[in-house]
Amino acid sequence: MAKNRTTKDKLAWTAAKLFQEKGYEGVGLSEILANAKVPKGSLYHHFQKGKSDLAIAAADFASREMLRVIDDAFVPAPDYETGLTTLFHKLAKLFDLMGKWNGCPISGTLLTGAQNAVFRQLSEQIFETWITRISQHAIRLGIPENEAEDRATHLFVTLQGGWTLARARSSSDVLRTLPRYLT
Amino acid sequence: MAKNRTTKDKLAWTAAKLFQEKGYEGVGLSEILANAKVPKGSLYHHFQKGKSDLAIAAADFASREMLRVIDDAFVPAPDYETGLTTLFHKLAKLFDLMGKWNGCPISGTLLTGAQNAVFRQLSEQIFETWITRISQHAIRLGIPENEAEDRATHLFVTLQGGWTLARARSSSDVLRTLPRYLT
DNA sequence: TCACCCCTAGACCGAATGGTCTAGGGGTGT
DNA sequence: ACACCCCTAGACCATTCGGTCTAGGGGTGA
Numbered sequence: 001m002a003k004n005r006t007t008k009d010k011l012a013w014t015a016a017k018l019f020q021e022k023g024y025e026g027v028g029l030s031e032i033l034a035n036a037k038v039p040k041g042s043l044y045h046h047f048q049k050g051k052s053d054l055a056i057a058a059a060d061f062a063s064r065e066m067l068r069v070i071d072d073a074f075v076p077a078p079d080y081e082t083g084l085t086t087l088f089h090k091l092a093k094l095f096d097l098m099g100k101w102n103g104c105p106i107s108g109t110l111l112t113g114a115q116n117a118v119f120r121q122l123s124e125q126i127f128e129t130w131i132t133r134i135s136q137h138a139i140r141l142g143i144p145e146n147e148a149e150d151r152a153t154h155l156f157v158t159l160q161g162g163w164t165l166a167r168a169r170s171s172s173d174v175l176r177t178l179p180r181y182l183t
Numbered sequence: 184m185a186k187n188r189t190t191k192d193k194l195a196w197t198a199a200k201l202f203q204e205k206g207y208e209g210v211g212l213s214e215i216l217a218n219a220k221v222p223k224g225s226l227y228h229h230f231q232k233g234k235s236d237l238a239i240a241a242a243d244f245a246s247r248e249m250l251r252v253i254d255d256a257f258v259p260a261p262d263y264e265t266g267l268t269t270l271f272h273k274l275a276k277l278f279d280l281m282g283k284w285n286g287c288p289i290s291g292t293l294l295t296g297a298q299n300a301v302f303r304q305l306s307e308q309i310f311e312t313w314i315t316r317i318s319q320h321a322i323r324l325g326i327p328e329n330e331a332e333d334r335a336t337h338l339f340v341t342l343q344g345g346w347t348l349a350r351a352r353s354s355s356d357v358l359r360t361l362p363r364y365l366t
Numbered sequence: 367t368c369a370c371c372c373c374t375a376g377a378c379c380g381a382a383t384g385g386t387c388t389a390g391g392g393g394t395g396t
Numbered sequence: 397a398c399a400c401c402c403c404t405a406g407a408c409c410a411t412t413c414g415g416t417c418t419a420g421g422g423g424t425g426a
Contacts, residue, residue, distance in 0.1 A: 007373080025208035026296035029414060039375045040415085046373090050415060101298055103290075107347055112295055113209035115284055124351040153348075154364050157357070161344030164290055165336075168307040174340070181337050181364075190403080212384060222405045223385085229403090233385065367426100374421075383412065391404075396397100 008046040008057075010036045016058035020098075020105040023112035024055055055109050056122060062105035063126045067133055069094070074137035083137060084155060085179040091159070092172035100170045104163055131156050155182055191229040191240075193219045199241035203281075203288040206295040207238055238292050239305060245288035246309045250316055252277070257320035266320060267338060268362040274342070275349075275358035283353045287346055314339050338365055 014036040018027045029051055033040055047053035073090055077083030095102070102108070110116075110123040135152035139145055162178045197219040201210045212234055216223055230236035256273055260266030278285075285291070293299075293306040317335035322328055345361045 022297050023206060023208060023295045025206060028412070030412075040377095041375055041417090042373065044415075044417095101303075103294065104347075107351075108295075111286065111347070111350060112206045112291075114205050120284075120351065120353065124353070127348060127351050153357070157341055157344035157348055157361065157364075159344065160347045161340035161342065164287075164294070164343045164347075165310060165340055167294060168290075168303065168310050170303065170307070174336070178340065181340075211382070213382075223407095224387090224405055225403065227385075227387095370423105370425085372421105372423090375419085377417090377419105379414105379416075381413080381415105384410100386409075387407090389405085389407105391402105393402090394400085396399095 007036075007038055007042050011038055011043060011046060011054060012057040012061045015054045016061045016105060016109070019055060019058055019109040020062065020102045021108075023103070023108050024051075024110070025113040052116075052118075055119070059106055059109045059122060059126060062109070063129065066105070066130060070130065070133050070137070074134070074141070077137075077141065080138050080141040080143050080151070081179070081183045083141060084182055087155075088159070088162075088175050088179050091163070092166075092175035095163070095166055095172040095175060100172070101167065103167055104160060107160075127156065151182075158182060190219075190221055190225050194221055194226060194229060194237060195240040195244050198237045199244045199288060199292070202238060202241055202292040203245065203285045204291075206286070206291050207234075207293070208296040235299075235301075238302070242289055242292045242305060242309060245292070246312065249288070249313060253313065253316050253320070257317070257324070260320075260324065263321050263324040263326050263334070264362070264366045266324060267365055270338075271342070271345075271358050271362050274346070275355035278346070278349055278355040278358060283355070284350065286350055287343060290343075310339065334365075341365060 011032070015027075015032050018032055018035065021027075029040070029043070032054070033043065043054065044050060047057065069090055070087060073087035074080075074083035077086060106123050106126050110119040110126075113119075131149070131152045134155055135148045138148040138151050143151055158178050158181060162174050166172050166174050194215070198210075198215050201215055201218065204210075212223070212226070215237070216226065226237065227233060230240065252273055253270060256270035257263075257266035260269060289306050289309050293302040293309075296302075314332070314335045317338055318331040321331040321334050326334055341361050341364060345357050349355050349357050
């Protein structure tokens, strides 16, 4: 987790954490403010549109962190399968650390609540970024180019679904068994 | 979709629909009441604990419908692979019908919002019901018993993740390509 | 040292939230 | 025909929601 150097960062970080736990609609501004120990005036100074701008910043924040985890798993890996297995194990550990409750930071923040074209579009863009990144690692690790995108999508889908099941079960075990299906 | 014979059913059905669209926290009581054309007094007569009881009824409702779709796909299938492919195609069609926005009715209703032990537990129970049902079909269609649970879990995870990606992309295409990974 | 301005601080706002409570309409059993 | 009671109906409640606005603290540049 990054640190809260500035007030703006602190807000984005706190919001990301809370949205992931309870979803966009499930968190009130007052709760975010109280957690970040920042007054309302500061929020609206840094994020003119208020809660929705904050959600975008939070999603961006979370996405960058996810990309970091992906890189950490795949960069040192000798092949795609090893990288992927490491990724799932890393995420299982993360899941446990977060109290076995949190959902996907992106769908929890952007795909919850009323239809919002901007949110939906941003979530799509972020997901494609993840898939592309995984795909690049796959190619680098010897997966044929015409297969890589497909493999990456499969991985993403499995991860997304596995996380949901893990959440319902309150157990990260599923996440650790999933690589079996992807090799 | 079942019909709204009684006021109670109408409420559960309307709530299920709305929770699936916007999540538990994203829907107000007043919106449900207006859509169902039912006064508040009736709601609290049929569901003493109010919104949370309504969510439980809605999830139950949605779960039964999902089981029906699963059966519809697998019962006439000659083998597991065919059944599974039919299931994904049926759900893709459903996804399109619902305006390409709705999420999983269970996670949207129960796994959104603040930590709630009852909701979490119910979601787990419902998901396991689905997996068990799929597993039973698998066995009936010739999958070895010691593999069936595993295959069913894999299917569920793929479905759950695929639906999320379909939602972000506003396209049911992914859902149609997923069976490829499951055979 | 002083003026400037970025940012913090929180009081305040109307609207909407989930929930409670009292009345009364209308179908049913006798 | 009457009494009973299930259910509808919606006014009303405190609380919280997201958002606006004015004041002032405090660091920086000249």
